[in-house]
Amino acid sequence: MIPYGKQFIDNEDINSVINVLKSNYLTQGPLTPKFESLILKKTKSKYAVATNSGTSALHISCLALGLKKNDLLWTSPNSFIASANCAEYCGASVDFVDIDFKTGNVDSEYFEEKLKNAKKKNKLPKIFIPVHFGGQPTDQSKIWKLAKKYNVKIIEDASHSLGAKNHNEQVGSCKFSDITVTSFHPVKTITTAEGGVALTNSIKLFNRLKEYRVHGVVQANYKYNDSFCSYFQKNLGYNYRLSDIHSAIGISQISKINKFIIERRKIYTKYINAFENSNIEPIKHKKNYFSSNHLFVIRPKYSIKKFSNIKAINFLRQKGLGVNSHYFPIHLQPYYRKKGFKIGSFPNAEKHGKISVSIPIFFGLTVKNQDKIIKILNNYYNEFEYKK
Numbered sequence: 001m002i003p004y005g006k007q008f009i010d011n012e013d014i015n016s017v018i019n020v021l022k023s024n025y026l027t028q029g030p031l032t033p034k035f036e037s038l039i040l041k042k043t044k045s046k047y048a049v050a051t052n053s054g055t056s057a058l059h060i061s062c063l064a065l066g067l068k069k070n071d072l073l074w075t076s077p078n079s080f081i082a083s084a085n086c087a088e089y090c091g092a093s094v095d096f097v098d099i100d101f102k103t104g105n106v107d108s109e110y111f112e113e114k115l116k117n118a119k120k121k122n123k124l125p126k127i128f129i130p131v132h133f134g135g136q137p138t139d140q141s142k143i144w145k146l147a148k149k150y151n152v153k154i155i156e157d158a159s160h161s162l163g164a165k166n167h168n169e170q171v172g173s174c175k176f177s178d179i180t181v182t183s184f185h186p187v188k189t190i191t192t193a194e195g196g197v198a199l200t201n202s203i204k205l206f207n208r209l210k211e212y213r214v215h216g217v218v219q220a221n222y223k224y225n226d227s228f229c230s231y232f233q234k235n236l237g238y239n240y241r242l243s244d245i246h247s248a249i250g251i252s253q254i255s256k257i258n259k260f261i262i263e264r265r266k267i268y269t270k271y272i273n274a275f276e277n278s279n280i281e282p283i284k285h286k287k288n289y290f291s292s293n294h295l296f297v298i299r300p301k302y303s304i305k306k307f308s309n310i311k312a313i314n315f316l317r318q319k320g321l322g323v324n325s326h327y328f329p330i331h332l333q334p335y336y337r338k339k340g341f342k343i344g345s346f347p348n349a350e351k352h353g354k355i356s357v358s359i360p361i362f363f364g365l366t367v368k369n370q371d372k373i374i375k376i377l378n379n380y381y382n383e384f385e386y387k388k
Contacts, residue, residue, distance in 0.1 A: 002373065003322035005187035005294070008260065008363045009249075016248040027243040035247040036197070038254050042163070043172025045180070045199040047206035049213055050247065054159045054183030054196035056213075056240040058086035058129070061179045061198050063235075064208035065153045067092050067127055074114070075129040075157070076106045077329040077349040083131055083157050084330050094339075095125070096331055098346040104133035104283055104297065104356075107348070108142045115150045127153045132161035132171065134326070135189075135294035136285060140166055144176035159183035162190065163261045165290035174201045179209075184246075187362070189260060189292050190253035192246040212237045260363045264293035267361050267370060271296055274374040279381045283356075295326055296361040299352075300381060309357050312380065316357070319376050324358045 020026065036048040051057040067073060069091035075083045077096040084094045097114055100107040111128070118124045128147060130138040140156065147154045154177040158164075162182045164171040172180045182188075184195035198209050211218060216237025219230070242250075268291075275282055281301040285291050300307050309325055316323045329349045331341035343350065360373055 001320055001322045002360045002365070002369050004324045004358045004360050005362045007186040007191045013249050013252045016252040017245055020245050020248045025244050027241060029244040031244040031247040031251060032242050035250045038251060039197055039199070042170070042254065042257065043199055044170050045172050045174045046201045047199065047203065049198045049206065049209040050242040051196045051198065051213055051240045052242050053194050054181060054185065055082040055086065056238065057181040057196035057198040058082055058155065058157065059089050060209050060212035060238070060240060061155045061181055062086050062090050062127060063212045064205050065127055065155070065178060071126040072123065073127045073129065074125040076131040076133070077331045077346045078104055078133055078327055078352055079131040079157065079330060080327065081330055081333060083129055084336070092126070094336070096346055099348045099352060101348045101352060102283070103136060103286060104352060105136065105138045106130045108139040108146070111143060112146050115146060119150060124150055125152055127155060129155045129157050131157040132164065134283060134297055135160045135164055135292035136289055137161055137164050137166035137171055140176035153178050156180040159188065160294035161292045162188065163257050164292040167288045172199050174199055178202065179205060184250060188294060190250065190257050192242065192250040192253070195242050195246050195250065211235055213240045215239060261292055263363045264361055267365060268293045268296060270370060271374070275378070278378045280377060293361060295358050297326065297356050297358050298377070299355045307355065309355055312357055315380060316376065321360065321373060321376060325353065325356060326358045327353060329353045
């Protein structure tokens, strides 16, 4: 089975872990701060708080921005559930902004229209989380201007897009957001096995993020009522630390990030050319956007009778292709259906979820397997009767 994505681990990565295991620190040692500094160098942001997952980074970002009960958060329905669940963790409510069908990203025009309507009803969100679907950045400049106009905080969910650029602006710079979050899950651009990071240019938010990451405490050698106290708990925080073992992998991996992205881009270009005259319509890069190519997503070029990505995925998996669907819309998940969301609420995301298929793209995917993937896909999609 050729998976849709996978990690690349070499001897350098393995030896980095062995060295930590032989050291004095497995966690809270020197390597997590070093890894954070390398992430800052790559993204051009000022502050980084590494966490044990992208989900925990989203959670503490919401907390740092003061999200609480009776507040409202908006995000994309075309994402992993963590983009919405982080609001639920804080006791807040969730709503969604439909996507631009061409890109899979939230549509900035829909965002603007929804803001106008929400202001009339006095139901503006406290936070908006645009998601960089598949590695392609969102229209962040426009989103940021609108957020400033309506006093909405922005957390960029860049879990797919470390190493990407938006009009030459490095993703993670936080030029167009209060906080940017990315993920180091094994299928992402680089991996720490599990891990994430919250990036910001605000020292105030940075200090809050650090507190929430470690139980809400700050270090302090302090005498209180003749008792020694090594730390103070200021807030209710969590144990979201990234260990030195995970950080060691990240330090090794980030040195290879450009190589990883270059190869993913070569595969992307090969697929685009291979499907040019077929009945396959890939999601393509927008002009002036440099994607990290986390996903390669295809759809039928024309509307067709009886097409289903359920049948397509099952058939292609039988042929040895570990294809997947990104994503079944969050608002149609059983948990969110219980909250009142209905079919038809966000039609572009629903259409995308019904017909899209993610095909293999990762560093180390051989040319032989690339050719095999192309042949199987073209044969499968070309056998249907299409209607323009």
